[in-house]
Amino acid sequence: MSAPRGHFPENFIWGAATAAHQVEGNNVNSDSWMLERLHPSLFREPSGDGVDQYHRFADDMAIVSGLGLGAYRFSIEWARIEPEEGSFSQAALDHYQRCIDHCRERGIRPMLTFHHFTLPIWQARLGGFTDPDFADRFARYCEHAAKRLAGFDLACTINELNLPLFVRDGSLRRLQRGRGPERIAAAAAALGGSVDHFFLFTPAEAIRDQGLAAHARGRDAIKSAHPHCQVGVTLALQDEQAEAGAEPLRDQRRNDYYGVCLDGVAGDDFIGVQNYSRVVSKRDGSTGPEEGHRLTMMGYEDRPQALAETCRFAWERTKTPIIVTENGWAGDDDRRRSEFIVEALSNLHGAIVDGVDVRGYFYWSLLDNFEWVVGYGPRFGLIGVDRGTMRRAIKRSATQLGEIARANGFSEEQTDASAAAKADTSGAPVGL
Numbered sequence: 001m002s003a004p005r006g007h008f009p010e011n012f013i014w015g016a017a018t019a020a021h022q023v024e025g026n027n028v029n030s031d032s033w034m035l036e037r038l039h040p041s042l043f044r045e046p047s048g049d050g051v052d053q054y055h056r057f058a059d060d061m062a063i064v065s066g067l068g069l070g071a072y073r074f075s076i077e078w079a080r081i082e083p084e085e086g087s088f089s090q091a092a093l094d095h096y097q098r099c100i101d102h103c104r105e106r107g108i109r110p111m112l113t114f115h116h117f118t119l120p121i122w123q124a125r126l127g128g129f130t131d132p133d134f135a136d137r138f139a140r141y142c143e144h145a146a147k148r149l150a151g152f153d154l155a156c157t158i159n160e161l162n163l164p165l166f167v168r169d170g171s172l173r174r175l176q177r178g179r180g181p182e183r184i185a186a187a188a189a190a191l192g193g194s195v196d197h198f199f200l201f202t203p204a205e206a207i208r209d210q211g212l213a214a215h216a217r218g219r220d221a222i223k224s225a226h227p228h229c230q231v232g233v234t235l236a237l238q239d240e241q242a243e244a245g246a247e248p249l250r251d252q253r254r255n256d257y258y259g260v261c262l263d264g265v266a267g268d269d270f271i272g273v274q275n276y277s278r279v280v281s282k283r284d285g286s287t288g289p290e291e292g293h294r295l296t297m298m299g300y301e302d303r304p305q306a307l308a309e310t311c312r313f314a315w316e317r318t319k320t321p322i323i324v325t326e327n328g329w330a331g332d333d334d335r336r337r338s339e340f341i342v343e344a345l346s347n348l349h350g351a352i353v354d355g356v357d358v359r360g361y362f363y364w365s366l367l368d369n370f371e372w373v374v375g376y377g378p379r380f381g382l383i384g385v386d387r388g389t390m391r392r393a394i395k396r397s398a399t400q401l402g403e404i405a406r407a408n409g410f411s412e413e414q415t416d417a418s419a420a421a422k423a424d425t426s427g428a429p430v431g432l
């Protein structure tokens with residue numbers, strides 16, 4: 001490999017991320033598990049054994065350290081730790097302590113997420129985030145878990161706290177068609193009366209009130225057990241752009257979907273930026289990918305530059321340090337995934353040079369995994385999994401990210417490849 005060019009700041013964190021429900025398997029006390037098994041269901045298929053990370057954590061960490069990644073973001077599962085209200089499982093906590101230990105034995109810095117979309121069934125039935133006592137119950141769980149777990153100094157309270165602000169209404173509208181209403185009715189019945197109890201469908205007021213309060217209370221609980229731990233929330237941030245004349249729509253979206261949460265967490269140790277693409281507001285009032293642009297397997301515009309733009313926006317608005325806690329590309333063309341990563345990182349490097357305080361990058365996802373309502377279809381992983389045998393297959397994009405991590409920057413070939421790719425797609429003003 002040639003000499004690295006484009007160095008990242010000293011101590012930059014390089015890692016990959018997952019979430020418990022998407023990889024562990026058999027998360028039987030969670031609301032998602034329950035909803036996946038309904039007939040009809042909002043989910044395309046059940047999560048089942050996941051990719052069995054519950055039993056393969058140590059092996060997966062051996063792969064992560066072999067690649068050269070220095071950090072791993074994973075979530076601890078509330079539904080396992082507190083399967084019934086007020087009754088905590090020490091065995092589940094012991095499991096997560098072993099996970100932390102496996103990371104550290106391999107020189108991997110663990111980053112723990114305390115809530116990644118799923119709730120214990122009992123909390124969902126109490127109203128999920130709409131429960132007026134949600135912040136108290138979440139803080140109690142965080143306090144209990146944080147006091148008993150040792151050996152971590154990076155934590156996220158809630159994953160993508162703002163996601164329901166832009167997912168809920170559109171999803172519920174789409175579900176008015178076909179068997180949608182039956183699916184909603186089945187989910188609502190299982191959740192104790194309303195789909196609002198499922199995180200993705202949480203109404204905006206509950207995110208603003210209980211959600212932000214739960215983050216603050218959870219953060220304080222974690223920090224009181226681990227005073228040196230850096231704690232933040234993660235937010236789903238799309239790069240919002242506008243055709244000429246559609247700026248007011250773009251600004252409205254920025255305010256409604258991101259503003260309240262960004263302002264609510266400014267001043268935390270860090271903000272976890274999670275970005276996958278951009279959204280262009282159009283003069284006719286619609287939004288969508290630019291026409292003719294290639295899409296990822298998730299149907300998002302394939303736009304690696306969006307990450308840096310999003311970090312610039314979050315930094316300008318909050319002046320709070322950023323860790324990129326998720327960024328990734330779904331599809332089977334691993335060559336494109338590799339290019340995507342280099343393009344995203346080289347633009348991110350540009351933002352850092354311009355003064356944006358970005359302290360780390362976690363690729364989503366370490367493994368191909370359970371992509372929520374769309375099941376195992378979309379593949380984001382640096383590592384493929386044969387779900388018949390659970391065998392892992394390391395993709396080229398994984399070794400490439402490991403090389404970048406080890407060098408804390410790019411080789412000349414990588415920079416040149418990304419410059420060529422950028423000359424192709426980036427920088428064009430939107431919709432002119």
Ligand code: BGC
Pocket residue numbers: 019022159160236274326364370371372
């Ligand atoms: C979530 C992940 C999800 C990823 C890709 C993020 O919204 O945090 O759980 O798999 O995006 O869709």
